[in-house]
Amino acid sequence: MIRLFVNVDHVATIREARKTIEPSPLKAALLAERAGAQGITIHLREDRRHIQDDDVRIIRDGINTPLNLEMAPTPEMLKLALEIKPYQVSLVPEKRQEITTEGGLDVCAHEKALIEIQEKIHERGILFSLFVDPDVHQVEASKRIKANSIEINTGKYTELKTPGEIEAELERIKKTAQRATEIGLKVFAGHGLNYQNVKDIAAIPEIEELNIGHFIVGQAIYGGMENAVTEMIRAIKTGRDRKVDPQLA
Numbered sequence: 001m002i003r004l005f006v007n008v009d010h011v012a013t014i015r016e017a018r019k020t021i022e023p024s025p026l027k028a029a030l031l032a033e034r035a036g037a038q039g040i041t042i043h044l045r046e047d048r049r050h051i052q053d054d055d056v057r058i059i060r061d062g063i064n065t066p067l068n069l070e071m072a073p074t075p076e077m078l079k080l081a082l083e084i085k086p087y088q089v090s091l092v093p094e095k096r097q098e099i100t101t102e103g104g105l106d107v108c109a110h111e112k113a114l115i116e117i118q119e120k121i122h123e124r125g126i127l128f129s130l131f132v133d134p135d136v137h138q139v140e141a142s143k144r145i146k147a148n149s150i151e152i153n154t155g156k157y158t159e160l161k162t163p164g165e166i167e168a169e170l171e172r173i174k175k176t177a178q179r180a181t182e183i184g185l186k187v188f189a190g191h192g193l194n195y196q197n198v199k200d201i202a203a204i205p206e207i208e209e210l211n212i213g214h215f216i217v218g219q220a221i222y223g224g225m226e227n228a229v230t231e232m233i234r235a236i237k238t239g240r241d242r243k244v245d246p247q248l249a
């Protein structure tokens, strides 16, 4: 079964709309865990628009599952990560004006700088993951800089409209996942996933972990966090079970 890491950033987005103390991302994370999430993800953005530095410490100490900290590869973020020591750091590119992450990290273009970060993260005993677009060159560069895993950016796949385009992007994701596994990287995926589009991603056998946030927090408004997570786990399982060709089973 694929592990679901629930991203609780947008619980903090609502809190920050009023700069108050409610709702609590930790409380949401604990409810997600109760419904079966195997990990919690948070993204500490440079402008601190949702998750704050204290949230990272409070969530790390308060949850019962591993904490995946997404962050930009900057000296400021590295210092914080080394101090807070989450289970895993995922490096994500960040542009000031973007609403959400717009693409994967260009590992090929920044190998030297990323190796230095990798060494410090590993020295501290933290797992090191890279968020990349579905592109085998990025995967091979990730291996060269000794990442433990890659997270394939599913953002483009979730935005495409025509079946032909979606199929072609899914094919790119599958090839990227296969290449990563061949060269010894663990494969995760995420961005823009919902109950429908997650199924074809969950059907890719190489993918071990999914990071899902916006949709789950949105659904939680209607039916509560636990129901939203339960429903997402059900959709993931439906997708994964599909990978077995019924002709061969």
Ligand code: PXP
Binding pocket: 007, 009, 043, 070, 090, 092, 100, 101, 131, 151, 189, 190, 191, 192, 193, 211, 212, 213, 214, 215
């Ligand atoms: N993975 C990465 C690297 C992200 O930056 C995000 C968004 O913070 C996600 C996964 C989750 O995406 P979404 O909120 O669209 O589910």
